[in-house]
Amino acid sequence: MKKLLIIRHAKASHDSDYEDFDRPLKKSGIKDAEQLAKKLETEGLIPQKMFTSPALRAKTTAEIVAKHLDLPELGFIDEVYEASESALLKMINQFPNQYDFVALSGHNPGLSYIITYLTGDYCNLDTCAAALLIFDTDIWNAISADTGKISWFNEPN
Incomplete structure (x- = not known):
């Protein structure tokens, strides 16, 4: 069984001093x-x-989670930024099979779209929301439409 934890980045600044890619988390985003x-x-x-x-807001969210959970070094995938549903599926299908439980931190609307596609259940992730998807397969390449189900979901308070 493969498990995929999808995390949308936490709340970020909308200050016009930053390019979109470089927007930092707000204090409330760090707390979330x-x-x-x-x-x-x-x-x-x-x-x-x-x-x-x-992108800074997704990277910082991932770093906070990884540090707290004592995870190994993060993997960065440039294409996650502004990724479409099909681009995200391609990435997921290429995850190393040595990992049965992978987390992916990124952005909407792509993350909400891929959850909906993989599970058949409509999903709209709020900032810093997370969904755990489980798949009855031992290889990431077998994951496609309607092959997963949401087994856990969390939104910030």
Whole structure:
């Protein structure tokens, strides 16, 4: 069985001093990411590997979660930034099969679209929301439309 934890980045600044790629998390976003990390730890949801968009807000969210859960070095995938549903599926299908539980930190609308596509259930992730998808397969390449189900979901308070 493969498990995929999808995390939308926490709340970021909309200050016009920043390019979109470089927008930092707000204080409330940092707090939400810390709370998510604690919730994952409490629930025993510790991925073996975490991949993230290199955009500052997704990267910082992933770093907070990874540090709290004592995860190995993050993997950065440039294409996660502004990725479409089909681009995200291609990435997921290429995850190394040595990992049965992978986390992916990124952006909407792509993350909400891929969850909906993979599960057949409409999903709209709020900032710092997370969804755990499970798949009855041992290879990432077998994951496609309607092959997964949401087994856990969390939104910030």
